[in-house]
Amino acid sequence: MTNRILTPDALEAALRAIGAERYHNLHPFHRALHDGKLNKGQVQAWALNRYYYQASIPAKDASLLARLPTTELRREWRRRLEDHDGTQPGTGGVARWLKLTDGLGLDRAYVESLEGLLPGTRFAVEAYVQFVRERSILEAIASSLTELFSPTIISERVAGMLGNYDFITEETLAYFKPRLTQAPQDSAFALAYVREHARTPEQQAAVLNALKFKCNVLWSMLDALDYAYVVPARIPPGAFRPDTQA
Ligand SMILES: O=C(O)c1cc(C(=O)O)c2c(n1)C(=O)C(=O)c1cc(C(=O)O)[nH]c1-2
Secondary structure (H helix, E strand, O other): OOOOOOOHHHHHHHHHHHHHHHOHHHOHHHHHHHOOOOOHHHHHHHHHHHHHHHHHHHHHHHHHHOOOOOHHHHHHHHHHHHHHHOOOOOOOHHHHHHHHHHHOOOOHHHHHHOOOOOHHHHHHHHHHHHHHHHOOHHHHHHHHHHHHOHHHHHHHHHHHHHHHOOOOOOOOOOOHHHHHHHHHHHHHHHHHHHHHHOOOHHHHHHHHHHHHHHHHHHHHHHHHHHHHHOOOOOOOOOOOOHHHHO
16 A cells, blocks of 8 residues: 555555455355356255354444444444344344245254354354454444445346246345345445445445455355355365255
8 A cells, every 4th residue: 555645546556456456246156146156955055154253243333333433323323223223023134044944945053053154154254243343443444344245246136046046036135125225225324324435444444445355255155155065065064065955
């Protein structure tokens, strides 16, 4: 990084360039998932592992919420908690993700137990939660900016999976529809915050690094799935084995 201060527009362009180069839509496992190249067991493994990410998002948002200094910021961030945890049992993103794992024929208690999780998933998700807990508020908010890029991948995923797998229905993919409006709202707020508050070269470098870090979290979750479940599959001891659960 240079020591020059970027204008807010230049900072935003640099953030978008990171997404264009590093977002997980480019990962081979996602390409295979969306193009219908995976079998049901591999799709189950993706949904089961990604459950841990979904279930951890409200915990990371709650830890940030507790540190936010103003009513306005807390009110904004509280909405994310409600999006994921819902306002009553059976509502919210985590519950909707379980509809996806149900629809794929996975046992709910097994998914929620996290017993079948890949070690790589666990480490990546925990690194994200810890990053948000320990870094500055600016870096924590910047690390959510991968959501700038998620509506595109979600649209691709829904169309690709519905078209390519006979075991996938609109109902099983119901998780994603609300995200198409929630994610732009979340990322617009986070982007405006970062544009306004990342003023020094050091803060701007920290923001760019936070987004790279987050892209790495998402990428390594897919690396773990690719290594374990795509031929030659190398499933770690104790992790989900499609043949025993489907
Ligand atoms: O389907 C996806 O590819 C995808 C990506 C991301 C992301 O980029 O972090 C999120 C989500 N989905 C998502 O559903 C979600 O709730 C979410 C919350 C966050 C976050 O960092 O706070 N990212 C994402």
